[in-house]
Amino acid sequence: MIVEVILFIIVLVLLYIHSMSRYDFWDKHGVPVDKPKYPLFGNSFNTLFSLKAPGESQYELYMKFPNERFFGKFHFMKPNLVLRDPHLVETLTIKDFAVASDRGIRDDPRANKLAMHLLNLTDAHWKSLRNKLTPIFSPSKLKGMLNQLVECAESLNRTLTTYQTNRCPFDAREIVSRFTTDVIASCTFGLNIDTLNDPNSMFRSVGKAAFEDTSTRKIILSLKRVIGPFGKFLKAPGGITNEMLNFFVNVVDETIAFRKKQGIVRHDFLHLMNELLEKDQTSIKNGELDSDNPYIFDHTALVSNAFVFFVAGFETTASTISYAMYELCLNPIVQDRVFQEVVGVTNRHDGKVTYEALQEMSYMDQVISETLRRYPPIPGVSRVLTQDYKVPHTDLVLPKGFLITIPIYAIHHDPQYFENPFEFNPERFSDNGTNIKKGTYLPFGSGPRICIGARFAILEVKVALVKMLLNFEIVKCSKTKDPLIYDKTSRLHVPEGGIWLAVQARDKRYESI
Numbered sequence: 001m002i003v004e005v006i007l008f009i010i011v012l013v014l015l016y017i018h019s020m021s022r023y024d025f026w027d028k029h030g031v032p033v034d035k036p037k038y039p040l041f042g043n044s045f046n047t048l049f050s051l052k053a054p055g056e057s058q059y060e061l062y063m064k065f066p067n068e069r070f071f072g073k074f075h076f077m078k079p080n081l082v083l084r085d086p087h088l089v090e091t092l093t094i095k096d097f098a099v100a101s102d103r104g105i106r107d108d109p110r111a112n113k114l115a116m117h118l119l120n121l122t123d124a125h126w127k128s129l130r131n132k133l134t135p136i137f138s139p140s141k142l143k144g145m146l147n148q149l150v151e152c153a154e155s156l157n158r159t160l161t162t163y164q165t166n167r168c169p170f171d172a173r174e175i176v177s178r179f180t181t182d183v184i185a186s187c188t189f190g191l192n193i194d195t196l197n198d199p200n201s202m203f204r205s206v207g208k209a210a211f212e213d214t215s216t217r218k219i220i221l222s223l224k225r226v227i228g229p230f231g232k233f234l235k236a237p238g239g240i241t242n243e244m245l246n247f248f249v250n251v252v253d254e255t256i257a258f259r260k261k262q263g264i265v266r267h268d269f270l271h272l273m274n275e276l277l278e279k280d281q282t283s284i285k286n287g288e289l290d291s292d293n294p295y296i297f298d299h300t301a302l303v304s305n306a307f308v309f310f311v312a313g314f315e316t317t318a319s320t321i322s323y324a325m326y327e328l329c330l331n332p333i334v335q336d337r338v339f340q341e342v343v344g345v346t347n348r349h350d351g352k353v354t355y356e357a358l359q360e361m362s363y364m365d366q367v368i369s370e371t372l373r374r375y376p377p378i379p380g381v382s383r384v385l386t387q388d389y390k391v392p393h394t395d396l397v398l399p400k401g402f403l404i405t406i407p408i409y410a411i412h413h414d415p416q417y418f419e420n421p422f423e424f425n426p427e428r429f430s431d432n433g434t435n436i437k438k439g440t441y442l443p444f445g446s447g448p449r450i451c452i453g454a455r456f457a458i459l460e461v462k463v464a465l466v467k468m469l470l471n472f473e474i475v476k477c478s479k480t481k482d483p484l485i486y487d488k489t490s491r492l493h494v495p496e497g498g499i500w501l502a503v504q505a506r507d508k509r510y511e512s513i
């Protein structure tokens with residue numbers, strides 16, 4: 001027995017020495033590094049074990065290297081380069097896109113019936129799909145969805161009225177997540193669901209399942225990223241089930257069949273994607289497209305991308321609206337100014353929230369931009385090299401497959417680019433944001449892989465805030481936290497326990513608007 005124990009200790013010591021020696025990687029390349037204290041988990045220890053919120057952990061590390069263009073860290077034992085220089089961020093994501101077109105956090109696009117979507121694809125297949133989908137987010141197409149957004153915002157207002165009448169505080173994150181779920185269900189799946197009144201709807205359950213985190217889930221999801229092809233054998237607990245996936249496929253099929261039978265045309269994402277599908281089918285019939293072309297926009301592409309719009313779109317927009325409400329509540333002067341703008345513009349448009357009226361609300365744009373700077377819903381993005389890459393103006397050559405991180409949250413809070421970065425100040429975005437240095441404002445990412453839904457997201461956030469402000473003043477309640485404390489268990493930078501606020505009815509003059 002003693003021999004076994006000694007052998008076990010020797011193995012542990014050898015493993016420890018091996019693991020710690022891997023951390024010499026950046027020293028050997030002359031790159032500044034924050035060497036991890038513990039073996040195996042690299043610099044991710046604090047976030048994986050829920051000791052720090054992701055944004056705070058990223059910021060702390062970033063601020064250790066104030067004069068560097070980049071620094072090294074470790075994701076588990078895998079070296080990872082973190083960019084600090086905004087020019088380098090732009091070079092990698094735009095000019096050198098050809099060598100860094102992959103985000104590296106994808107599942108196999110054939111993993112299940114909803115996996116053939118933009119997030120999971122790379123190279124030519126991604127490019128073909130992105131080119132097909134980009135036009136459905138054009139301003140003219142989004143204008144066609146405005147009525148649906150306004151209807152959902154009116155439903156949100158009805159819910160807020162009940163809280164106002166009962167003088168009851170509410171968790172803005174929860175209520176607004178139900179609104180953004182209704183929006184995606186309406187614009188992407190053609191369904192008028194009412195998650196605001198039915199919080200247990202399947203859509204809401206899937207939304208929660210996609211973002212609910214535990215330490216075990218975070219560790220397994222992160223491990224999947226570093227062990228390459230073996231990752232597919234690892235299954236993280238929780239998340240989206242097969243039953244949920246089937247539900248989405250059925251919803252899409254039933255809605256398309258119903259619309260066809262009833263002759264209903266609604267200019268939403270479902271309709272526009274169905275047009276893409278029919279166009280490819282016609283091209284195959286006419287012999288213009290080969291039926292075994294791997295990039296055909298078929299049923300799988302339609303349901304997969306409808307699904308990814310939901311997952312990528314509901315939490316990010318809910319986060320932005322609820323943080324904007326929080327900041328407007330803490331900054332009554334800003335709230336008053338934006339309210340005056342909203343009333344002035346809507347009055348010029350016969351009291352209506354039209355697409356044209358929304359384009360005139362420039363101070364509202366500043367408020368939304370500053371919210372996205374202060375609280376970027378996705379704190380960082382990554383790129384994986386598809387070829388060896390010489391980092392510009394250095395001798396550092398990184399091999400194919402190397403992981404590079406762009407720390408969005410930290411760059412947004414770097415005092416070099418944003419004075420008093422933790423202060424909410426929409427004035428930073430006066431002059432259409434032309435005074436913001438390139439490569440320092442990245443809420444939607446950068447380059448050809450930038451968020452495809454950015455324009456839709458801004459429109460949705462704007463409609464919700466405009467309709468809300470016309471009816472309510474957002475005020476503090478006894479549960480409003482200032483400052484907020486961030487959730488250490490989540491992969492996103494979200495407040496612990498939600499964002500508690502209250503609303504008061506506006507002057508009767510505006511109630512009907």
Ligand code: HEM
Nearest residue numbers: 118309312313316317378381444445446449450451453457
């Ligand atoms: C405030 C709201 C949103 C924020 C802050 C946001 C942010 C982001 C970011 C940072 C990326 C990665 C970009 C990169 O790697 O450079 C991304 C990608 C993406 N987003 Fe969004 N997003 C938002 C809303 C939406 C909405 C509403 C949709 C769909 C309706 C959407 C769909 C997508 C898709 C499909 C991708 C992958 C694009 C590709 O790989 O080609 N997002 N988003």
